[in-house]
Amino acid sequence: MCKRWQPWLLDKFNTVYEATVAVRKRTLLGGLRGRLLEIGPGTGANLKYYSPEVEWTGVEPNRFMHAPLLRAASAAGLRATISGHGGERLDCGSGSFDAAIGTLVLCSVGDVDAVLREIMRVLRPGGSFVFIEHVAAPPATRTRAVQRVVSPLWGAFADGCRPCQETGRMIESVFGPLDAESFLVPFPVIGPHLAGSARKR
Numbered sequence: 696m697c698k699r700w701q702p703w704l705l706d707k708f709n710t711v712y713e714a715t716v717a718v719r720k721r722t723l724l725g726g727l728r729g730r731l732l733e734i735g736p737g738t739g740a741n742l743k744y745y746s747p748e749v750e751w752t753g754v755e756p757n758r759f760m761h762a763p764l765l766r767a768a769s770a771a772g773l774r775a776t777i778s779g780h781g782g783e784r785l786d787c788g789s790g791s792f793d794a795a796i797g798t799l800v801l802c803s804v805g806d807v808d809a810v811l812r813e814i815m816r817v818l819r820p821g822g823s824f825v826f827i828e829h830v831a832a833p834p835a836t837r838t839r840a841v842q843r844v845v846s847p848l849w850g851a852f853a854d855g856c857r858p859c860q861e862t863g864r865m866i867e868s869v870f871g872p873l874d875a876e877s878f879l880v881p882f883p884v885i886g887p888h889l890a891g892s893a894r895k896r
């Protein structure tokens with residue numbers, strides 16, 4: 696799928712999807728303060744949830760997302776900086792952020808482990824990684840079978856997205872125990888979700 700069309704597609708998806716996660720986003724994102732780093736912010740669906748007091752940096756490799764992202768940041772009254780790097784190699788000092796955020800992004804980054812290790816590096820001790828991700832359904836369920844079957848086609852049309860990824864386990868392997876909740880959104884294939892936070896100890 697052409698990168699140029701992804702902002703349009705993402706906005707269409709978000710007009711329906713946001714209502715299913717708005718309460719969780721308000722809870723998880725609304726209380727964050729200080730210097731925030733968001734990985735793969737897309738067109739900026741999360742920006743309206745942040746306090747205008749925060750200093751926000753977005754790492755978004757698809758440059759077609761940058762213009763809508765800047766508009767969303769301005770509408771939210773945020774001090775915003777955008778980097779066109781991928782999350783696998785952050786151009787930021789170690790320990791320089793109070794919190795990092797990723798929503799619906801670890802399913803499509805090229806190297807999940809590298810992104811998580813970079814997030815860990817740039818967080819200050821005690822800083823948190825806040826996430827909302829769709830995840831693999833439990834093994835041997837019908838949804839997991841569907842996820843497995845549609846994976847190749849899904850990935851081709853949805854920017855490499857991997858519906859069968861056990862993202863929670865991957866975050867846990869880098870950060871240790873999570874404070875997270877599983878829930879379902881009413882979407883086929885990507886219904887199973889995990890939302891919460893992990894702390895840099």
Ligand SMILES: C[S@@+](CC[C@H](N)C(=O)[O-])C[C@H]1O[C@@H](n2cnc3c(N)ncnc32)[C@H](O)[C@@H]1O
Binds near residue numbers: 798
């Ligand atoms: C499904 S969109 C989600 C956008 C936004 N987080 C949201 O919740 O609406 C995935 C985003 O991750 C970005 N992305 C893909 N690979 C990435 C990487 N390696 N590092 C950072 N962002 C990446 C894509 O460009 C896209 O904007």
